[in-house]
Amino acid sequence: MLFFVGLIVLFGSILGGYLPHGKIEVLWQPLEFVIIAGAAFGAFIIANPKAVIVKSFKSIGKIIKGSPHNKDGYLDLLTLLYTLLRMAKTKGTLALEAHIEKPQESELFKAYPKFLANTHATTFLCDYLRMMTMGTENAFQMETLIDEEIETHHAEHSQIIDAITTVGDGLPAFGIVAAVLGIIITMGSILEPPEVLGGMIGAALVGTFLGILLAYGVVTPMANALKAYAEADIKYYYCMRAALVAHMQGHAPVIAVEFARKMLFPEERPSFIEVEDAMNDVPTAA
Numbered sequence: 001m002l003f004f005v006g007l008i009v010l011f012g013s014i015l016g017g018y019l020p021h022g023k024i025e026v027l028w029q030p031l032e033f034v035i036i037a038g039a040a041f042g043a044f045i046i047a048n049p050k051a052v053i054v055k056s057f058k059s060i061g062k063i064i065k066g067s068p069h070n071k072d073g074y075l076d077l078l079t080l081l082y083t084l085l086r087m088a089k090t091k092g093t094l095a096l097e098a099h100i101e102k103p104q105e106s107e108l109f110k111a112y113p114k115f116l117a118n119t120h121a122t123t124f125l126c127d128y129l130r131m132m133t134m135g136t137e138n139a140f141q142m143e144t145l146i147d148e149e150i151e152t153h154h155a156e157h158s159q160i161i162d163a164i165t166t167v168g169d170g171l172p173a174f175g176i177v178a179a180v181l182g183i184i185i186t187m188g189s190i191l192e193p194p195e196v197l198g199g200m201i202g203a204a205l206v207g208t209f210l211g212i213l214l215a216y217g218v219v220t221p222m223a224n225a226l227k228a229y230a231e232a233d234i235k236y237y238y239c240m241r242a243a244l245v246a247h248m249q250g251h252a253p254v255i256a257v258e259f260a261r262k263m264l265f266p267e268e269r270p271s272f273i274e275v276e277d278a279m280n281d282v283p284t285a286a
Contacts, residue, residue: 003064003225010217026199032207035178036214040167043174048163056160063225067268068233073114075270077236078257079278080112081243084129085253086282093133100126100133124149125240132248139248146241150234157230161223168220175211179204232265239263254279 018027045053062068069077087095087108099106103126109116116122128146136142182204186197239260246256261275270278 029206032178036174039174082257100129143245164223171215172211175208178207
């Protein structure tokens with residue numbers, strides 16, 4: 001929603017300041033847009049492997065969606081972590097096997113559909129719980145391994161962010177290319193009357209305008225929005241890491257969950273009372 005609000009404010013402010021003294025038809029130069037957008041897209045294809053290109057287009061949905069996790073989502077995660085760690089503490093780690101091998105079929109996981117819908121997070125958590133059932137006891141080694149996987153996940157985000165940022169950096173230059181081509185066409189019509197030449201020069205300058213506008217008004221902000229999304233998404237995994245490592249160090253499930261809660265940004269962090277109430281609602285048999 002904020003993405004569209006930003007676009008409305010951006011273009012509304014520019015057009016609102018221009019229209020009282022300018023003509024809107026002068027700005028309508030579709031061929032200039034074709035040159036700029038086409039050149040930028042071509043450079044984007046040249047600079048990136050297929051996987052990054054595909055993921056970049058898919059990431060547009062993330063920009064529109066906004067933050068990947070909210071307070072309710074984290075409350076679900078913390079409650080799930082408590083449920084799993086309490087089971088491991090009271091019934092033994094092997095009791096988790098029935099749930100982590102096929103989480104989609106587990107009644108325990110089905111109680112947290114928001115988490116279960118996140119395939120990557122589900123796999124991430126189940127993989128490390130499985131390692132615990134297999135006898136992994138060294139909390140330091142586990143923490144190091146989790147950090148490595150989180151860094152890999154973050155690097156995947158960074159590839160997309162860097163690719164889009166590069167496009168934004170190049171758009172002003174492609175705008176100049178379009179403007180120069182427009183000037184070349186204008187010079188071929190130098191004998192035309194001043195009003196015709198003025199229109200042709202104005203059309204050429206629209207290329208520079210479009211390049212700068214798309215770069216700093218649209219594409220670069222999109223890259224920054226993806227960066228914020230990635231940082232928020234990574235925090236979700238650090239939250240799980242904190243709980244798992246605290247559990248392996250011998251802390252009670254309540255304390256392990258509190259370690260995880262403290263990892264969160266204040267605006268997304270459930271209060272201690274909210275988490276406590278959610279944990280109290282977990283069935284004793286779980």
